[in-house]
Amino acid sequence: MQQNLHIITLGVKDLARSLDFYAKGLGWKKSLDSKEGEIAFFSLSGGMVFSLYPRADLAKDIGVTDAEIGGTGGITLAHNVKSEREVDEVLKRVVELGAELVKPGQKVFWGGYSGYFKDLDGHLFEVAYNPFAGFDERNNLVIKDPE
Numbered sequence: 001m002q003q004n005l006h007i008i009t010l011g012v013k014d015l016a017r018s019l020d021f022y023a024k025g026l027g028w029k030k031s032l033d034s035k036e037g038e039i040a041f042f043s044l045s046g047g048m049v050f051s052l053y054p055r056a057d058l059a060k061d062i063g064v065t066d067a068e069i070g071g072t073g074g075i076t077l078a079h080n081v082k083s084e085r086e087v088d089e090v091l092k093r094v095v096e097l098g099a100e101l102v103k104p105g106q107k108v109f110w111g112g113y114s115g116y117f118k119d120l121d122g123h124l125f126e127v128a129y130n131p132f133a134g135f136d137e138r139n140n141l142v143i144k145d146p147e
Contacts, residue, residue, distance in 0.1 A: 006048065008077065011055035011069055012121045015040065018052050021120050025094040026079060046140040055121070076116070076124040080141050083129055084113040090127045091115045 012018040019040050022028045028050075031041040040052040059066045081087055087105040094117050095101050102124065105115035114128035133143045 007051055008048070009051040009053050009058065010119075010121065010123050011058035012052050013055055014120070015052055015054050018120055021094070021097050021099070022052070025097045025099065026090065045138055076126050078126040078128055080128050080130060080133065082135065087113055087115055087127045087129050091117060094119075094125075 010018075015037065019030060022042065023030070028042045028044075031043045031049075038054075038057075042050045044050055053061075055069065056066055059069050062069070079090065081090060084105065091101060091105055098120055100118040102116040102118055103114075105113060105127070108114050111132065112128055112130045114126050116124060116126050118124055130143075133141055136142050
């Protein structure tokens with residue numbers, strides 16, 4: 001079986017506000033197949049799709065109450081960048097747009113540099129620079145195999 005993950009969907013309280021946040025905070029552009037006011041898709045590198053969907057609609061689709069969706073569930077999403085300086089720039093920008101800074105950018109035990117924020121709906125994001133990884137010509141993250 002192939003190791004595939006195609007779409008990550010976050011349930012959000014205010015779709016328009018979240019769209020603005022991701023466009024300005026991370027510089028992401030909404031895909032043309034997004035349905036205004038219903039769902040938003042962002043085509044990411046490597047064939048991944050990130051989507052935003054109203055939280056109440058997501059709960060209904062799953063068949064649970066909004067309260068049952070819960071918080072972060074121990075999941076974080078990572079936005080990798082190409083330098084330590086870029087980590088700090090992204091964290092500053094998202095905080096200015098209403099995100100909560102959870103951990104400022106700093107050297108971390110594994111040899112990289114990262115920080116964390118909670119987006120407008122409490123989803124945890126890591127912004128990281130990994131000196132042991134790089135990006136290919138399509139801007140896909142490439143983890144180097146240990147030698």
